[in-house]
Amino acid sequence: MEWGQIILLSIWLLLMVDVCRTAGMEPSLKIMSRRKVLVISLDGFGHHYLDKYPWRYLATNLYSAGSYPRKFRNQFVTKTFPNHFSVATGLYEEVHGVIGNNIYDSSLNKTFGMDDKELFMQNPLVSPVWTLNEEHGGHSGCIMWPGCGVAYRGKNVTFLSPFHQHALFNESIDKSIEWFTNERTPANLIFLYHEEPDHVGHIYGPNSSQVEEELRKIDEGIGYLYQMLTVHKLRDTVDVIVMSDHGMSAVKEENVIFLDDIVDSSLYHISGTSPLLNVWTTFEKQLEVYSSLLEGSRTHNYTVYLKEDPQFLAWHYSKNTRISQISILAAEGYVFKDFKNYIDYMKKKGATDLTDTHGNHGYPVDIPNMEPIFVAAGPSFKRGFKAPDFSNIDTYMLLCHLLNLAPGPNNGTADNISSILVEPISSTLIRPLSVTLGCLVALLGLIGILACALTKKEKHRPVSAESLINGYVHRKTMRGQRREPLQDVSEEECLLDANIIDEV
Numbered sequence: 001m002e003w004g005q006i007i008l009l010s011i012w013l014l015l016m017v018d019v020c021r022t023a024g025m026e027p028s029l030k031i032m033s034r035r036k037v038l039v040i041s042l043d044g045f046g047h048h049y050l051d052k053y054p055w056r057y058l059a060t061n062l063y064s065a066g067s068y069p070r071k072f073r074n075q076f077v078t079k080t081f082p083n084h085f086s087v088a089t090g091l092y093e094e095v096h097g098v099i100g101n102n103i104y105d106s107s108l109n110k111t112f113g114m115d116d117k118e119l120f121m122q123n124p125l126v127s128p129v130w131t132l133n134e135e136h137g138g139h140s141g142c143i144m145w146p147g148c149g150v151a152y153r154g155k156n157v158t159f160l161s162p163f164h165q166h167a168l169f170n171e172s173i174d175k176s177i178e179w180f181t182n183e184r185t186p187a188n189l190i191f192l193y194h195e196e197p198d199h200v201g202h203i204y205g206p207n208s209s210q211v212e213e214e215l216r217k218i219d220e221g222i223g224y225l226y227q228m229l230t231v232h233k234l235r236d237t238v239d240v241i242v243m244s245d246h247g248m249s250a251v252k253e254e255n256v257i258f259l260d261d262i263v264d265s266s267l268y269h270i271s272g273t274s275p276l277l278n279v280w281t282t283f284e285k286q287l288e289v290y291s292s293l294l295e296g297s298r299t300h301n302y303t304v305y306l307k308e309d310p311q312f313l314a315w316h317y318s319k320n321t322r323i324s325q326i327s328i329l330a331a332e333g334y335v336f337k338d339f340k341n342y343i344d345y346m347k348k349k350g351a352t353d354l355t356d357t358h359g360n361h362g363y364p365v366d367i368p369n370m371e372p373i374f375v376a377a378g379p380s381f382k383r384g385f386k387a388p389d390f391s392n393i394d395t396y397m398l399l400c401h402l403l404n405l406a407p408g409p410n411n412g413t414a415d416n417i418s419s420i421l422v423e424p425i426s427s428t429l430i431r432p433l434s435v436t437l438g439c440l441v442a443l444l445g446l447i448g449i450l451a452c453a454l455t456k457k458e459k460h461r462p463v464s465a466e467s468l469i470n471g472y473v474h475r476k477t478m479r480g481q482r483r484e485p486l487q488d489v490s491e492e493e494c495l496l497d498a499n500i501i502d503e504v
């Protein structure tokens with residue numbers, strides 16, 4: 001072999017190393033640099049509301065332009081804070097510990113409500129997507145999303161807008177656009193929480209004209225969102241997910257269950273809100289309280305559960321010190337006295353046009369009125385696609401995939417939710433891998449040829465392929481350490497990607 005040939009072959013070899021590295025990583029590279037995700041949650045938007053209003057923007061911009069599951073499943077108890085935290089962490093309620101909007105923690109002998117950071121801090125292992133994103137150099141923003149105002153693993157989100165009542169949907173949308181287009185730290189992930197139609201649903205009931213009016217405002221808001229995305233040239237980069245936490249069932253005022261008629265109130269205390277109450281009592285009084293409640297359930301519409309009840313185990317609502325030994329669950333359309341107190345409070349605050357029908361949620365997930373919505377549209381999603389059932393804990397995997405983040409431990413499964421992606425989760429991992437492997441095999445072949453040629457012809461100047469490659473890698477490393485201006489940014493991003501993919 002001639003010297004010229006050896007030099008040419010060496011150059012080719014070096015090129016191959018580069019090609020192999022970049023070729024395998026290309027799909028994720030695109031994701032890394034451009035993709036943005038907006039997750040909108042419309043509190044208390046039951047799936048049954050889809051038939052209640054002649055949707056315009058929700059239908060065209062999202063349902064026909066995107067993907068949605070046949071059925072979207074939420075977690076028991078079907079309350080707001082627990083489900084929003086499950087979406088963000090991919091964990092069952094019993095695992096992340098937000099097992100109600102307010103809870104009593106028996107191991108701490110403390111009660112936490114919606115304004116307490118400790119509500120979210122029971123399990124130090126939770127890795128909300130907004131935190132993972134910050135840890136990987138992204139910028140997350142949260143508008144009123146439950147649990148997002150707390151620092152996890154010592155990290156806050158970049159943008160935070162805390163809860164305030166009656167926030168306008170279009171103003172939250174303006175805020176999101178502002179964050180996406182921020183010049184210094186542009187957000188690539190935003191969680192937007194909107195308190196309607198839950199709020200009016202509780203007061204006036206799911207069939208009220210007030211709910212319909214909120215649905216109209218929401219539809220206009222969706223129209224406004226797409227107008228803004230277009231104006232700011234974000235249509236091709238932002239993936240939009242619109243979802244809810246639970247639905248709403250009608251509750252008649254005559255359907256209030258008064259526990260004081262059933263069991264002596266000095267024997268126990270309660271945490272949680274209707275329809276599910278956690279009943280706390282001392283070990284000595286447990287049997288008495290349990291038998292009284294059981295007796296009462298023969299004549300009133302509620303069920304008594306022990307913590308280890310097979311139903312509770314199946315709902316993954318059992319293994320937590322915040323869940324009491326005894327719980328009571330009112331039947332759909334029924335509530336306990338705490339709900340009546342809430343309505344009385346609303347009346348006192350001057351709510352007008354009240355009827356004797358209101359609304360509540362928290363009932364089991366298989367009750368159709370509790371079913372939430374999920375629809376996703378944007379560059380990453382299939383158009384007009386109806387997917388198999390998936391669950392709100394699976395959203396975690398989806399978001400991690402969209403943002404190229406290594407997911408933390410979670411209870412979700414990727415199989416069903418992955419089908420809504422243009423490029424399914426499995427194939428984006430397997431494709432780069434197979435390209436890289438193919439490249440490596442070719443490379444090894446070349447090394448063989450080169451090594452052969454060198455040992456045969458150049459006995460007095462043994463330059464092994466290994467040292468060639470080592471030299472190359474060494475130079476690369478030195479370059480990185482000396483922090484010279486990068487000539488090839490994509491290569492550096494590839495290295496970053498490689499780490500992430502290894503961890504998946």
Ligand SMILES: *[C@@H]1O[C@H](CO)[C@@H](O)[C@H](O)[C@H]1NC(C)=O
Nearest residue numbers: 105106107108109110111282
């Ligand atoms: C729990 O705390 C309350 C005060 O908040 C106290 O009265 C009660 O004795 C405590 N219970 C236990 C078991 O420590």
Ligand SMILES: *[C@@H]1O[C@H](CO)[C@@H](O)[C@H](O)[C@H]1NC(C)=O
Nearest residue numbers: 149150151153154155156157
């Ligand atoms: C997170 O933000 C809070 C204010 O909301 C601040 O008190 C805290 O120091 C921040 N923590 C970190 C780690 O930045």
Ligand SMILES: *[C@@H]1O[C@H](CO)[C@@H](O)[C@H](O)[C@H]1NC(C)=O
Nearest residue numbers: 168169170171174217220224
């Ligand atoms: C936002 O919506 C409110 C009513 O829902 C309306 O009064 C206001 O003009 C809207 N603002 C924008 C910028 O569209």
Ligand SMILES: *[C@@H]1O[C@H](CO)[C@@H](O)[C@H](O)[C@H]1NC(C)=O
Nearest residue numbers: 048049051052206207250357
């Ligand atoms: C409310 O509307 C639902 C359909 O959305 C219907 O099934 C139900 O019977 C209605 N309830 C009342 C109390 O009118």
Ligand SMILES: *[C@@H]1O[C@H](CO)[C@@H](O)[C@H](O)[C@H]1NC(C)=O
Nearest residue numbers: 255298299300301331332333
């Ligand atoms: C319990 O609910 C059923 C069905 O909604 C109703 O027929 C029955 O009257 C209720 N019982 C009581 C005690 O309220």
Ligand SMILES: *[C@@H]1O[C@H](CO)[C@@H](O)[C@H](O)[C@H]1NC(C)=O
Nearest residue numbers: 070388389390391413415416
């Ligand atoms: C996937 O979808 C099928 C069909 O809808 C459903 O039976 C199954 O339970 C779903 N799997 C998961 C893990 O959600």
Ligand SMILES: *[C@@H]1O[C@H](CO)[C@@H](O)[C@H](O)[C@H]1NC(C)=O
Nearest residue numbers: 091092095316408409410411
């Ligand atoms: C849910 O995920 C957590 C974290 O990985 C794990 O500890 C727990 O056992 C899981 N629960 C179930 C029922 O799989």
Ligand SMILES: [Zn+2]
Nearest residue numbers: 044080198202
């Ligand atoms: Zn609610």
